[in-house]
Amino acid sequence: MSAITAPAPAGTPRPGEGSERKPGASRGKRVALALGGLWFAGIVFFIGVFGFKAHKAPAVASGVFTPTNEFKLDTWFSVGPVNFNKGVLYVILAAAITLGLMFYVAHRLKERPGRLQAAIEMFYGLTSGMARENLDENLSRKYFPLIATLFVFILVSNLIGYIPLPVDSLDKFTLFGAHLPSFQIYAADTNVAFPLILALMVFVLFSWERLKAHHGPVGFLKSLMPAGITGPIKPLIFVIEVLSYFLRLISLTVRLWANLLAGHMLIAFMGGELGVLVGDPWVQWLLFPFGIAIYLFEAVLIAGLQAFIFSVLTAIYLGDAVTSH
Amino acid sequence: MPATAHLPIASSGSFLITPNVGLMVWVLVIFLICLWVLRRYVFPVIGQTLDRRAQSIAGEIDAAENLRRQADEVLAEYRQRLAEARSQADEIVSRARQAGEAQQKEAIATARAERERLLEQTRRDVEAETRRAIDAIRREVADLTVLATEKVTGKLLTDADQRRLVEEALADLDFSVLTGGGN
Numbered sequence: 001m002s003a004i005t006a007p008a009p010a011g012t013p014r015p016g017e018g019s020e021r022k023p024g025a026s027r028g029k030r031v032a033l034a035l036g037g038l039w040f041a042g043i044v045f046f047i048g049v050f051g052f053k054a055h056k057a058p059a060v061a062s063g064v065f066t067p068t069n070e071f072k073l074d075t076w077f078s079v080g081p082v083n084f085n086k087g088v089l090y091v092i093l094a095a096a097i098t099l100g101l102m103f104y105v106a107h108r109l110k111e112r113p114g115r116l117q118a119a120i121e122m123f124y125g126l127t128s129g130m131a132r133e134n135l136d137e138n139l140s141r142k143y144f145p146l147i148a149t150l151f152v153f154i155l156v157s158n159l160i161g162y163i164p165l166p167v168d169s170l171d172k173f174t175l176f177g178a179h180l181p182s183f184q185i186y187a188a189d190t191n192v193a194f195p196l197i198l199a200l201m202v203f204v205l206f207s208w209e210r211l212k213a214h215h216g217p218v219g220f221l222k223s224l225m226p227a228g229i230t231g232p233i234k235p236l237i238f239v240i241e242v243l244s245y246f247l248r249l250i251s252l253t254v255r256l257w258a259n260l261l262a263g264h265m266l267i268a269f270m271g272g273e274l275g276v277l278v279g280d281p282w283v284q285w286l287l288f289p290f291g292i293a294i295y296l297f298e299a300v301l302i303a304g305l306q307a308f309i310f311s312v313l314t315a316i317y318l319g320d321a322v323t324s325h
Numbered sequence: 326m327p328a329t330a331h332l333p334i335a336s337s338g339s340f341l342i343t344p345n346v347g348l349m350v351w352v353l354v355i356f357l358i359c360l361w362v363l364r365r366y367v368f369p370v371i372g373q374t375l376d377r378r379a380q381s382i383a384g385e386i387d388a389a390e391n392l393r394r395q396a397d398e399v400l401a402e403y404r405q406r407l408a409e410a411r412s413q414a415d416e417i418v419s420r421a422r423q424a425g426e427a428q429q430k431e432a433i434a435t436a437r438a439e440r441e442r443l444l445e446q447t448r449r450d451v452e453a454e455t456r457r458a459i460d461a462i463r464r465e466v467a468d469l470t471v472l473a474t475e476k477v478t479g480k481l482l483t484d485a486d487q488r489r490l491v492e493e494a495l496a497d498l499d500f501s502v503l504t505g506g507g508n
Binding site for chain 1: 341344345351352355358360363368370372374
């Protein structure tokens with residue numbers, strides 16, 4: 001009997017090949033099924049080992065541990081009246097990354113841009129478009145740097161807020177005898193001070209432009225009134241308009257701050273903190289995939305979206321200051 | 326193994342909504358530094374590069390449009406020349422065909438004339454040869470007639486007899502076959 005066999009013609013499956021592959025079961029589907037199975041098995045495992053109702057950790061039961069503690073600004077050191085904490089560290093980090101990145105790209109600009117240069121050029125085009133579409137030529141030239149800097153600075157601040165760093169000085173761990181701050185995801189704009197000061201700056205600027213454009217405080221106040229309002233309703237409308245004008249400061253602040261704070265809290269809760277609070281390990285395991293999903297949603301969408309909204313509203317408010325009513 | 330250790334800090338959470346003035350100052354100062362640096366050293370460079378590229382692209386678009394216009398002109402000229410060349414070629418072919426036909430007709434006419442001439446010449450030659458042959462036959466017949474008569478009669482014939490005998494003998498001969506029925 002000869003050991004030589006004729007080669008199978010092209011396209012013909014060899015024995016044991018292809019016949020085992022189920023139709024429609026792609027690689028992605030198999031991975032998803034495996035992960036789903038692992039997730040379900042983990043829930044069963046944790047319930048089996050720790051029980052359906054486990055006990056709360058002592059720190060939780062006594063109220064020592066609260067989820068908001070990780071957003072507390074613990075002063076690390078002071079130089080005179082200047083305090084240094086993790087919020088300051090994140091602001092400095094954001095500034096360093098922003099300037100480093102922009103300098104790096106700006107001094108290596110090529111006629112044929114790479115991916116990074118293309119991204120920076122896209123950012124430049126986007127922000128200059130915001131300025132041009134909302135402001136006249138002079139104001140656009142004047143305020144484009146502010147709008148662009150706001151966008152990139154907030155974006156970088158938001159993005160580094162999704163990188164776990166050892167900054168939780170209130171919750172330390174020991175490694176080779178050294179007490180180190182725990183890793184956490186934190187963003188400077190989860191503290192209301194960050195968006196508030198930027199919103200205040202923008203508020204002052206667009207109020208100043210309105211004051212200049214309408215020739216003093218009287219013109220300023222008149223410009224708040226919509227055209228065509230007459231009669232007894234005028235004072236009411238005026239009050240509403242003044243309120244809405246000052247609410248711009250609040251909305252600008254709260255939109256950025258609340259989105260970032262809520263996002264970080266959701267990630268923390270879904271990532272395991274809720275399980276710690278209720279004292280059930282299986283709850284931690286149950287919610288963990290949702291934590292990853294929210295993390296990705298926040299990092300991919302919310303970080304950029306909030307930076308965009310803050311800067312485009314700045315452009316809109318500045319434009320409105322010189323053109324309204 | 327790392328071990329977590331919670332500090333005994335209970336928080337009411339009010340710090341979340343209380344702005345940290347120190348952080349506000351830090352943010353403002355650092356943001357203004359960023360703004361100043363980017364405005365002075367980064368944005369102008371990026372802006373100039375983008376403007377230069379926009380100008381370059383505009384120049385290249387203009388150049389491409391010029392090239393296309395030139396190409397269109399060259400193509401139009403080429404098509405015109407091609408049409409002219411085709412027209413000339415058609416004319417040349419037509420002229421050549423006419424000349425060929427005329428030459429053919431002339432050649433046929435010349436050949437016909439030559440054939441007629443040769444036929445006529447041949448006919449004349451044949452007739453002359455026929456006449457010569459008939460004369461020779463006549464003479465031969467006369468001599469044979471005289472000789473036969475002299476042998477039969479045994480006497481010499483006079484000239485008058487010879488002439489009469491020859492004429493009688495020749496009268497009985499038909500030479501019309503040799504002359505094609507003409508004689």
